[in-house]
Amino acid sequence: MIEKLAIVAVGGNSLIEDPKNPQIPHQWDAVRETCQHIANMVADGWHIVITHGNGPQVGFLLRRTEIAQKTAGIHDVPLDLLVADTQGSIGYMLQQAMDNSLRRLGLNRTCATVVTQIRVDPDDPDFENPTKPVGTFMSQEDAEKHRDKDGWHIMEDAGRGWRRVVPSPIPRQIQEINAIQALMLSGYVVIACGGGGIPVVRNEVGSLRGVEAVIDKDRASSLLALQLRADLLIISTGVEKVSLNFGKPNQQDLDTITLEQAKRFIDEGQFPTGSMLPKIEAAVEFVRNGGPQAIITNPANLAAALHGKTGTRILPG
Numbered sequence: 311m312i313e314k315l316a317i318v319a320v321g322g323n324s325l326i327e328d329p330k331n332p333q334i335p336h337q338w339d340a341v342r343e344t345c346q347h348i349a350n351m352v353a354d355g356w357h358i359v360i361t362h363g364n365g366p367q368v369g370f371l372l373r374r375t376e377i378a379q380k381t382a383g384i385h386d387v388p389l390d391l392l393v394a395d396t397q398g399s400i401g402y403m404l405q406q407a408m409d410n411s412l413r414r415l416g417l418n419r420t421c422a423t424v425v426t427q428i429r430v431d432p433d434d435p436d437f438e439n440p441t442k443p444v445g446t447f448m449s450q451e452d453a454e455k456h457r458d459k460d461g462w463h464i465m466e467d468a469g470r471g472w473r474r475v476v477p478s479p480i481p482r483q484i485q486e487i488n489a490i491q492a493l494m495l496s497g498y499v500v501i502a503c504g505g506g507g508i509p510v511v512r513n514e515v516g517s518l519r520g521v522e523a524v525i526d527k528d529r530a531s532s533l534l535a536l537q538l539r540a541d542l543l544i545i546s547t548g549v550e551k552v553s554l555n556f557g558k559p560n561q562q563d564l565d566t567i568t569l570e571q572a573k574r575f576i577d578e579g580q581f582p583t584g585s586m587l588p589k590i591e592a593a594v595e596f597v598r599n600g601g602p603q604a605i606i607t608n609p610a611n612l613a614a615a616l617h618g619k620t621g622t623r624i625l626p627g
Contacts, residue, residue, distance in 0.1 A: 321527070323366060
């Protein structure tokens with residue numbers, strides 16, 4: 311019997327520690343370091359299901375596709391297939407690194423990646439008002455050309471240039487949940503819901519079809535944790551603790567917060583929309599719906615956070 315189950319959500323940016331050096335060898339270094347910390351959780355008695363982000367990696371694939379179209383006339387690749395591609399490539403890296411880390415600890419566990427589809431509501435309002443930036447920065451002129459030629463939605467992004475924006479609908483159902491659960495119950499270390507999952511809908515005859523959208527990894531991880539009745543959702547990110555007034559002289563790091571406090575801090579606008587807010591919202595969603603606790607910290611402090619020594623813990627109280 312599994313005594314303790316943790317869903318560990320690894321951020322896509324944490325797999326590229328230095329944005330100026332995103333080359334694959336550096337990504338391997340980051341993956342291996344992260345998996346060493348997760349393997350220590352397994353050694354400490356936790357059963358693990360890993361999820362991961364893919365924002366930078368999908369961005370690189372989109373850029374390659376754009377260049378290939380311009381220079382060689384190679385066909386476009388839709389966003390759902392790019393998410394599937396990164397589920398396979400990042401999943402492979404995590405599988406290999408976890409296997410090596412577990413073996414060094416004398417643990418014989420099989421790791422497996424499940425290419426995961428996430429059903430979304432075709433009437434989700436985000437399809438009418440997409441706001442999630444993807445891909446590279448462009449000039450306004452180039453962005454408008456894509457809008458007119460390719461039907462892209464575009465927006466100016468914080469003074470840094472123009473980008474394509476796509477829907478980010480709320481995840482409703484994990485299509486492969488039974489397979490994930492079966493592997494988990496058989497003792498596998500499972501990697502699932504990569505990049506938030508491949509967004510799909512059922513069409514008018516009930517068939518699954520991919521859609522041009524992305525799903526927030528933390529929201530998908532929260533849904534997965536609830537459906538598997540996990541004991542813990544742990545969101546691995548770039549900071550050791552969640553902070554109020556982040557980056558200001560009066561910055562205050564948080565050790566433990568309740569649902570009521572989290573709601574107040576969200577209402578006060580303490581957490582940036584593109585970074586900490588979705589992590590807090592995912593943790594709150596898990597705990598509010600019956601999850602015992604959630605922790606937010608960085609990879610190097612996973613073990614310490616589990617023992618209450620660091621990290622930010624979100625509790626029902």
